[in-house]
Amino acid sequence: MKKVVVGLSGGVDSSVAAYLLQQQGYEVIGLFMKNWHDDSVTISQECPWLEDSNDAIMVADKLGIPFQTVDLSKEYKERIVDYMFREYEMGRTPNPDVLCNREIKFDVFMKIALSLGADYVATGHYCRKGEIEIEGKPVFQLLAGKDANKDQSYFLCQLTQEQLSKTLFPIGELQKHEVRAIAGEQGLITANKKDSQGLCFIGKVRLPEFLQQQLQPKEGVIVEIDSEKELFAVSTPQFSSKHEELEYLSKKYSYTPEDGKIVGRHPGAHYFTKGQRKGLAVGGTPEPLFVIETDVNSNIIYTGQGKDHPGLYRKALFILPEEIHWVRPDLEVMPYAELKVMARIRYRQPLQEATLNPTENGMYIVFEEPQASITEGQFVAWYRDEELIGSGVIS
Known part of the structure; x- marks a missing residue:
């Protein structure tokens, strides 16, 4: 029996993920991540993590699986919250959910899970993992979830081959209503629980108030x-080179x-x-x-x-070399080659036709149609069919 540690968040998706793995014959352990209890930055009068933690305990109890809580608040503050404040201070808009997956769930948390002897880590994300063979070696694919309304592949756009090799996404083939139905049939307390809103793991947060506690108001x-x-x-204008054209199109x-x-x-x-x-x-x-x-x-x-103001729209964006990430390194495009892809610059945005234009100084992405609110600090992710193959931070 292979051992899987499930990140039980106290929500319906991770609860059903744990149940499905159990049905597939894995030895399942539930782990709850406590990522926030810093009273110096109050978020709301409610205490979401306590309620979520109790729900996670009750799910583990119902399924009869071992359960424990890990306190990752120190790492979360250093890697996510401090980063967010720095980005906002510089006038950029970070995406804490993408960061949280890269830095916490699939790094700190994954290392803890593997140290417990786990073969895999599983989460309740709506996405799928594929596996193909290239030159005799396994290559892992990050595929969109079957539920188009819930597909969360974008949030996982910074994952590596190493991380994917040790990850399972049990609910990726299901629709949300099917997940809730399974939870209901199994009598899981989370069956009708509303989806969490707000910052990854912090819970109900109004961003301006959160930021004002660290960043001083300045009229x-x-x-x-x-x-x-x-x-x-x-x-x-007329361009003397392709590079000049790319610079012009991406200039704000x-x-x-x-x-x-x-x-x-x-x-x-x-x-x-x-x-x-x-x-x-x-x-x-x-x-x-x-x-x-x-x-x-x-x-x-x-x-x-x-919303049609011309100042909102741009045809291209730029990514610095150190901010380019290939989920599939074997598909990396060399400088001055081009690759047609589908791309999105925010979660839930319908995929847009675009062309990758790598250069020595970084990568330009040119869209077929001008895009609204291309925002520095956010992530752009690019796909080939239903596979997310790479991403980068908009510069």
């Missing part, structure tokens, strides 16, 4: 840029206060992100205002009216 102005502004009406607009008019004030540019609509507290415009750029150095937020 600044909100500037509105008219969509008819001449800086948006530039005709595409730069604004000065003189380009627009002051329409309000904000508590700190580092609390806002591109594409954001809520929290600006500016009324009286025919169409809602969207953040089109933040300047943390000058502490200015630039906005535009309506």
Whole structure:
């Protein structure tokens, strides 16, 4: 019997993952990750991890599997929370869920599980693992979950071959309603529990309040840029090289206060992100205002009216060499070759047609259609059919 440690989170997905593995004949151990109990950064009056931990215990008890809690709050604070604050301070928008999978679940947690003699680690993610053979060696594939509404492959876009080789995704072939039905049939307490919202493992968190506890408020102005502004009406120049064209397409607009008019004030540019609509507290415009750029150095937020404002859109993005990650290193594209892929720049975004253009200085991704709110610090993931083959941090 192979031994599997399941990350029991106290939710329905990981509960059913544990049950299915048990049915498949694995020796299953439940492990709950306690990742947050720092009272200096309060998140809400509720205590979600305590409730989740109790639910995880009851699921383990019902299934008759050994259970224990591991405290990873120190690692979580260092690798996720501190990183988030640093990124926001620099005016970037991090993705804690992707980071949490890379740094905590499939690194710190996985090492603990393997030290307990586990052959595999399993999670309740909606994605699948494939295995093929290339030159006599196994190569692992990260495949989208069968439930298109729930597919979570994007959140796992930073996994390595080594991590995939020791991972199982038992619910990847199922639809969410099937998972709930199995939990109900087995009398698991989590059967009708709502899906968790908020930060990976911290629970219910309102990001602005969370950030304000570390990043000091700093009042600044909100500037509105008219969509008819001449800086948006530039005709595409002639390029002397492919590289020049790629640089041009991925370059973001730069604004000065003189380009627009002051329409309000904000508590700190580092609390806002591109594409954001809520929290600006500016009324009286025919169409809602969207953040089109933040300047943390000058502490200015630039906005535009309506979701079709040209300042929101860009045709390409750039990734620094050290931020490019191939889940399938055997498919890596050499500089100045091109690869047509499907890509997304945020979770749940429908896949977009794009072309990878690697150079010595990093990789450009050019989309067929201009993309809204390409945001520095977020992850772009690229796919071939239903397989996620690589990802990178948007620069």
